[in-house]
Amino acid sequence: MRQPWAVDYDPTQYLGSARHYLAGRPPYSAELGAVLAAELGLDGTGRLLDVGSGPGVLAVQLAGLFEHVTALEPDPEMLAVAREHAAASGVVAVDFVRATAEDIPRLGLPPMRVATFGQSFHRTDRIAVAEAVFSLLEPGGAMVLVVHDLDASRAPAGPGHPPIPDEEVQALISRHLGPERRSGQRPASWFGSERFEETLARTSFGAATIVHAPGQPDITRDVDGVISGYLSMSYAAPHLFGDRLDAFVAELRRLLESRTATGRFWDWPGDTAAIVARKPG
Numbered sequence: 425m426r427q428p429w430a431v432d433y434d435p436t437q438y439l440g441s442a443r444h445y446l447a448g449r450p451p452y453s454a455e456l457g458a459v460l461a462a463e464l465g466l467d468g469t470g471r472l473l474d475v476g477s478g479p480g481v482l483a484v485q486l487a488g489l490f491e492h493v494t495a496l497e498p499d500p501e502m503l504a505v506a507r508e509h510a511a512a513s514g515v516v517a518v519d520f521v522r523a524t525a526e527d528i529p530r531l532g533l534p535p536m537r538v539a540t541f542g543q544s545f546h547r548t549d550r551i552a553v554a555e556a557v558f559s560l561l562e563p564g565g566a567m568v569l570v571v572h573d574l575d576a577s578r579a580p581a582g583p584g585h586p587p588i589p590d591e592e593v594q595a596l597i598s599r600h601l602g603p604e605r606r607s608g609q610r611p612a613s614w615f616g617s618e619r620f621e622e623t624l625a626r627t628s629f630g631a632a633t634i635v636h637a638p639g640q641p642d643i644t645r646d647v648d649g650v651i652s653g654y655l656s657m658s659y660a661a662p663h664l665f666g667d668r669l670d671a672f673v674a675e676l677r678r679l680l681e682s683r684t685a686t687g688r689f690w691d692w693p694g695d696t697a698a699i700v701a702r703k704p705g
């Protein structure tokens with residue numbers, strides 16, 4: 425589904441999710457930085473803008489490839505976690521901007537070598553935002569959209585724990601929230617599913633290229649970690665459950681405890697895909 429109208433940022437999308445994000449979401453490929461450095465010729469100079477940074481996942485992971493990083497994020501709780509994550513990771517050449525991607529033309533940001541969007545581009549007014557990023561990039565710069573890609577390769581052998589029983593968890597979420605997934609005040613489907621490279625082809629960037637970095641095959645989580653993973657999703661964000669949140673978490677915990685003999689689950693996110701769109705040099 426294509427977006428039927430321009431995006432107004434909805435501040436309830438991730439209400440209550442930020443504290444669960446780093447504890448529950450699978451990381452991107454550990455080799456993502458090396459793959460992007462080779463693809464884009466990154467050498468530690470230039471600036472990175474990480475748009476929709478959430479808790480600073482990409483801003484922190486890629487900081488060493490640039491002189492300076494700007495994490496841009498509209499959700500204040502996410503931005504607070506991003507500050508903590510950067511500080512705990514020793515990333516100091518970083519600033520944090522509370523803004524939406526749509527605000528980029530009005531922020532007076534300096535030219536960027538790279539702008540990343542980690543699982544965030546679909547939440548923006550895509551064509552307008554891509555054009556704003558195109559203007560902001562220095563000549564030869566790149567816009568990079570990062571996602572997990574379960575279809576890129578065959579799942580590896582797991583580390584001996586059961587996979588997360590996602591179908592059963594989705595059924596439990598449906599019992600609590602109804603069959604249609606929401607994201608903040610909208611149906612989750614509102615954000616659309618057009619492939620990013622098709623959207624980018626209609627912008628000044630033109631054709632994009634896709635590179636992959638191998639997923640981490642041995643990510644495991646305990647029951648609390650899996651619960652955090654679901655509460656970090658906009659479709660199962662804590663606020664959606666209202667005063668039934670504790671009941672949902674208790675039921676989810678019972679379900680998960682009954683599905684693992686080891687106390688842990690295997691979390692396979694797939695490879696990490698980077699959709700790379702370049703501004704001519």
Ligand SMILES: C[S@@+](CC[C@H](N)C(=O)[O-])C[C@H]1O[C@@H](n2cnc3c(N)ncnc32)[C@H](O)[C@@H]1O
Nearest residue numbers: 476477478481499502524525542543544547548
């Ligand atoms: C799925 S999280 C991704 C977080 C992080 N980039 C990552 O790779 O894990 C999506 C993020 O996009 C942010 N977001 C939503 N709408 C946005 C907009 N219009 N402009 C910028 N960021 C937005 C959300 O607040 C959220 O932190």
